Amino acid sequence: MxxxxxxxxxxxxxxxxxxxxxxxxxxxxxxxxxxxxxxxxxxxxxxxxxxxxxxxxxxxxxxxxxxxxxxxxxxxxxxxxxxxxxxxxxxxxxxxxxxxxxxxxxxxxxxxxxxxxEVKKRFTPHKKNSVSLLIFLLKVMAQTYSPMIASLGLAGMLIALILPYTSFLAGLTLPLFFLLFFTVHEWAHIIVFEKLTKHKLPYFLATRRGAFQFVRPRIDMKGELLVSFAGPLIPSVSGVALSIVLYFTSMPIWLFLILVFIAANGLVHLISYLPFAEDGKRMKEAVQMNKLTQSQEVKS
Amino acid sequence: MKKLIFAFITGMILTLVITVILSLGYGVYGDANRLPSQHFHFFGKTILQYNLLEPKGHMLNFGYGLLIISVLAGTVNAGLYYLFNRPGAPKIKPRTIK
The missing domain is CATH 1.10.10.1150 (Coenzyme PQQ synthesis protein D (PqqD))
Known part of the structure; x- marks a missing residue:
């Protein structure tokens, strides 16, 4: 305020x-x-x-x-x-x-x-390489999502107390991987955007109460699809791959539960591809915009 | 209207989740301290029934009281939203300069 x-x-x-x-x-x-x-x-x-x-x-x-x-x-x-x-x-x-x-x-x-x-904050990261950008984003995300991370940490601890075979380590994986996967999600958007535009188009990052935004100008359809698709890719693939491993491999129950929590954190990012979610919406809009442009070109 | 419904649903879900988590926590605490069986009511409706099992363990039963509390909390939240945003509500203004 x-x-x-x-x-x-x-x-x-x-x-x-x-x-x-x-x-x-x-x-x-x-x-x-x-x-x-x-x-x-x-x-x-x-x-x-x-x-x-x-x-x-x-x-x-x-x-x-x-x-x-x-x-x-x-x-x-x-x-x-x-x-x-x-x-x-x-x-x-x-x-x-x-x-x-x-x-x-x-x-x-x-x-x-x-x-x-709400109070919004805008900033431009000046990072030399992708690793330093990732570390910078990790810090920003930890600040932005701190209430959510704290709630998940508490929920994780409670789950560890209530469910049998669940260790505190399993409870801790909930907030840790929530933070890690969300950071990687945004990082992938930025990296792909920078590569596609060859660092020529400016962008900025913004935070508001409990939300993080990567604000950038619109690019061509292929670029929009790639940038939007790249974000949830690493967490989703990690979640799916881990789920397959869990299904076909036998392991101690405590380790199984830790990996279940990590996989669940990754699988959540699949929601981003749905048309009502931010990335899904962007992809849908890019395709619609392209169709509209093509139909206008045909008419003229 | 949409925001009013949103405030109602958020209040209801948050209260439901928090009450369930607290009840589960009470179950664990009661079991650890071997507390006697308890029955929690709300206007005659069961919220939670905690039974201590012998020789060890416990059992929790949730009742309709939980839903009543959640609906009530949702209504209070929606009511507060209306109170702050009703037509003619005093705007939250900055402190005046003396």
Whole structure:
């Protein structure tokens, strides 16, 4: 949640153009028009001043009503943050942290819904090779999915207590492989996209409450299919291969249960290929778009 | 309306899962400490029946009370969602400048 104590700053790839009154996203090649007041407020964003400090300064300078301007500026920052054009940093305060915790809980229970409860963060990884990118992603995913990982860890421990022959190690494989497979999933999307576009097309990564996004421009149908297909491939193949091994091989029960948990974590990624899931939807859209383009070409 | 139903279903499922997990945990705890058999009710409907078996082990029976609690929790969640988003609800605004 964005508060007057939040410090806004522009992420890499976003520039304010005073002359054309627009926020320019150089990575996605898009310009977002602004009015003069918004532009004047955003000019003061330097990654050090809080929303309140900026409104106080400008209200004093131009004789605006502080309370009204602060509300409008908060709304503007929330909107721009929703489009990944502004990042937010909120200095730690106990009261604010408690409030954030309550909002997180109510958002998890869906008592609160909608984008205004989210704070998005955009960043561009500058990693020399795929291994360092994987390690970087592992860190980001651990932060983003920490509540989910903690819940799975607790569930794993409880399963280990209740089910016979289940060890704590088996319980731990649940959160560990959840994290590992999800990281590999996103990593594969990025690597294939970079290879296909020969590192020429820019992209960025983004996080929001409990979700990670790889935001990139659209490419041709074959490329879209490959990028979308690559993500869930490694976890799914690992899950299927492990399931086959488990079916045909006999092993101690404790080891069997550990491998069952790992396989289950991998098999979950097969859902991503279904048309309603993110990757499946992208693949479907790419094929539909291609058909539409072809039919238009035939007509013309 | 769609969001209201979503809030109801989420509240219901979360409560159901948490209650089942807690009940299973109680079963393990009761078994480890050899607690006597217990019967948990909610408005006359069984939530959980815990039976200590001899010489060892335990048995859990879940009842319709569990579903009633879940539906109630879902209704409360949907009600809270409506309360926060009803027409004319006070908007959560930033603190005013004194």
């Amino acid at each position: 964005i508060s007057p104590q939040s410090i806004p700053f522009f992420p890499e790839g976003v520039e304010l153009n005073n002359q054309s009154l627009a926020l320019v996203d150089t990575q996605l090649g898009a310009a977002h028009p602004l009015n003069q007041v918004s532009c004047a407020l955003l000019e003061q964003v330097n990654g050090e001043r809080t929303i309140r400090q900026i409104t106080q300064q400008l209200s004093f300078q131009y004789g605006w009503d502080e309370e009204e301007v602060e509300g409008d500026f908060l709304q503007l920052i929330a909107q721009l943050n929703g489009f990944y054009l502004v990042n937010i940093r909120t200095p730690f305060q106990i009261g604010e942290a408690v409030k954030q915790g309550m909002v997180s809980f109510l958002y998890f229970t869906r008592t609160l819904q909608g984008v205004r409860w």
